Amino acid sequence: MSVAEDLKAHGITIPVGKYQGHAKSQRPDPDPELTATGPGTLCGEYLRRYWQPVCMTSEIPDDRPLRLRIMSEDLVAFKDKSGAYGLLAANCSHRNTSLEFGIIEDNGIRCCYHGWLYDIDGTILEAPGEPDGTKIPERVKHGAYPVLEFKGLLFAYMGPAGEQPEFPVYDIHEQPNDEMVPYSITYPCNWLQVMENTVDPIHTVFLHTRITEVQFANSWGAMPVVKQYTPDNHIVTTSTYRWGDYVWLRAQDVCMPNHARIGAFLYEAEEPRYFWRSALTKWTVPRDDTECMIISWRHYGPDIDPDNLGKPEEVGKEKVDFIGQTMFRDYIERQIEPGDYEAQVSQGLTNVHAAENLGQTDVGVATLRKRLREQVRGLADGSQEPTRPPKYGDKHYGYVQDTVFPIPPRSSDEKEDEALRGEISDAAMDIILEADSLPTAEERTARIKERFQKLHEDPRFSA
Numbered sequence: 119m120s121v122a123e124d125l126k127a128h129g130i131t132i133p134v135g136k137y138q139g140h141a142k143s144q145r146p147d148p149d150p151e152l153t154a155t156g157p158g159t160l161c162g163e164y165l166r167r168y169w170q171p172v173c174m175t176s177e178i179p180d181d182r183p184l185r186l187r188i189m190s191e192d193l194v195a196f197k198d199k200s201g202a203y204g205l206l207a208a209n210c211s212h213r214n215t216s217l218e219f220g221i222i223e224d225n226g227i228r229c230c231y232h233g234w235l236y237d238i239d240g241t242i243l244e245a246p247g248e249p250d251g252t253k254i255p256e257r258v259k260h261g262a263y264p265v266l267e268f269k270g271l272l273f274a275y276m277g278p279a280g281e282q283p284e285f286p287v288y289d290i291h292e293q294p295n296d297e298m299v300p301y302s303i304t305y306p307c308n309w310l311q312v313m314e315n316t317v318d319p320i321h322t323v324f325l326h327t328r329i330t331e332v333q334f335a336n337s338w339g340a341m342p343v344v345k346q347y348t349p350d351n352h353i354v355t356t357s358t359y360r361w362g363d364y365v366w367l368r369a370q371d372v373c374m375p376n377h378a379r380i381g382a383f384l385y386e387a388e389e390p391r392y393f394w395r396s397a398l399t400k401w402t403v404p405r406d407d408t409e410c411m412i413i414s415w416r417h418y419g420p421d422i423d424p425d426n427l428g429k430p431e432e433v434g435k436e437k438v439d440f441i442g443q444t445m446f447r448d449y450i451e452r453q454i455e456p457g458d459y460e461a462q463v464s465q466g467l468t469n470v471h472a473a474e475n476l477g478q479t480d481v482g483v484a485t486l487r488k489r490l491r492e493q494v495r496g497l498a499d500g501s502q503e504p505t506r507p508p509k510y511g512d513k514h515y516g517y518v519q520d521t522v523f524p525i526p527p528r529s530s531d532e533k534e535d536e537a538l539r540g541e542i543s544d545a546a547m548d549i550i551l552e553a554d555s556l557p558t559a560e561e562r563t564a565r566i567k568e569r570f571q572k573l574h575e576d577p578r579f580s581a
């Protein structure tokens with residue numbers, strides 16, 4: 119007699135289809151094509167074709183190097199006494215002692231063990247224990263990457279030598295009246311699940327508003343219409359909310375592969391506002407396959423934060439001025455009021471896509487993974503170069519924005535209002551994309567604001 123028959127004989131029945139713990143206990147594997155970023159991996163090679171921030175320049179002391187781990191490579195960043203930044207492979211080319219214990223010199227860094235001196239480009243300038251005329255400087259090349267400093271962040275190009283793209287400066291990196299404060303936060307999990315947060319706007323309704331308490335603003339709790347637009351190398355996710363007689367249109371902008379821009383998040387949608395830009399501009403950079411960093415700027419100033427709700431003094435290494443972004447909270451508090459950090463890190467060291475069940479609201483996540491996979495494979499098989507943003511005038515344009523339109527519902531029918539909000543999103547994106555042809559960011563911004571301020575008069579949207 120089987121166990122089931124035996125139980126049945128005793129009048130015990132086990133409901134079929136419930137209690138699937140055992141059936142689900144063996145987890146599938148992660149997806150290394152998108153999540154593994156070490157040297158020679160498909161995604162790692164792809165990410166290396168873009169300038170990546172590796173640290174804040176404020177982290178690099180004047181007299182010592184900074185040890186870093188980026189995409190599973192051990193590195194040291196330093197500033198020599200001439201003021202030039204360098205990024206070198208950590209292990210000395212002589213006998214592998216770590217250059218994190220090196221001495222900063224006028225030009226380069228000197229290994230502590232036998233005194234080899236390295237220039238910022240990896241050239242060996244001296245091997246002082248070797249006889250005069252040694253061929254070591256010609257024979258040995260040390261691993262080095264080109265770097266540049268931009269607004270308090272140090273960026274590196276870690277792809278093949280000579281193939282580095284131009285460093286892309288976007289309009290949102292140079293907004294007028296904008297104070298940009300760098301910060302960096304460690305996430306002990308794979309980079310992709312942290313990156314995906316920006317293309318998952320529905321989480322803000324629940325995680326940040328309805329599930330716990332209101333973390334940012336009450337209007338986050340309205341269920342938005344979510345739409346997606348993919349101009350050139352961007353994934354723009356719009357969320358369009360109904361809040362009384364206002365329609366709040368929020369566009370989050372992911373620039374492939376790992377650069378994201380987030381709009382103002384501390385303001386209620388209670389009065390009109392037009393084309394506010396980035397409140398937070400970030401890259402998600404892998405340290406290795408189970409740890410990553412958000413390396414970012416918070417933006418402050420009268421245009422993005424006119425009521426001074428942000429706290430720039432609370433922003434820096436492992437800290438930022440809004441809740442739920444770091445591990446540095448009491449565990450019980452994190453359980454009672456979880457934030458982005460808890461949601462993303464707890465997906466696992468590397469989130470297992472095969473164990474997920476995506477729904478309609480996950481369109482952003484699906485799009486990001488699809489695009490990433492296409493580009494990763496395209497680079498690997500030689501069919502596609504990594505996409506680069508087009509340039510207008512001297513800059514690239516971004517799509518992050520927040521606008522609150524004074525557009526009341528056309529009717530009390532909820533479905534009808536969802537349709538209206540979808541149309542407003544399309545109309546607004548048309549206006550933005552049409553303005554892309556303008557040669558300066560100032561002209562583009564002025565044109566968009568002017569047209570946005572009149573959108574409520576459009577017969578399609580007026581009651």
Ligand code: FES
Pocket residue numbers: 210211212213214215229230231232233234
């Ligand atoms: S190990 Fe660095 S100089 Fe010998």
Ligand SMILES: [Fe+2]
Pocket residue numbers: 315321322326458
């Ligand atoms: Fe969030």
